[in-house]
Amino acid sequence: MGKFIGKCLIVVLVLFIGVFIGMEKAHQGMQNMKGYEEPSLPSPVSIHEGEDGQIEAEVLGSEIQHADQLSKKKEDLEKIGTFNIFSSMGKALASFVREATDALIQFFLKLFSS
Missing domain, CATH: 1.20.5 (Single alpha-helices involved in coiled-coils or other helix-helix interfaces)
Known part of the structure; x- marks a missing residue:
């Protein structure tokens, strides 16, 4: 049972990465079809280095949050005591x-x- 779940998780991860690769290839194909790069058509996945030297990533225009921001949000939720x-x-x-x-x-x- 454990091997089956492990294999399923690996397959899901591979397919998830494949979706992002496909989105990037479609973006490149759109640019090639137009013949020029349009600034209103941003890349679906972008990774760049920020001003403070940390690597920042965006997926479909929304920034991926850092672990310290997630831990801060978790602490805030615990304080609220829903x-x-x-x-x-x-x-x-x-x-x-x-x-x-x-x-x-x-x-x-x-x-x-x-």
Whole structure:
């Protein structure tokens, strides 16, 4: 089962990369067909070095965020402490089962100790 999942993930990754390569080839074909480079037709995937020396990447016009920005967003979400109804229902059910089990055990202990 593990080998199958691994193979599937590899195939999905290869196909995902193939999509980006195909988009870049289509972009080059559009430029060749027109005969000139049009600035209003940006490249679908672009990688360049920023002013601070870090490598920046854009996919379809949206910049890929750095890991430090993602960790900052994760911290912000944790600070917000969003309410999850399923989590609260699970906690309530767990406390109910725990209390019911404790009461049942106490009942049987009193019943058999007498």
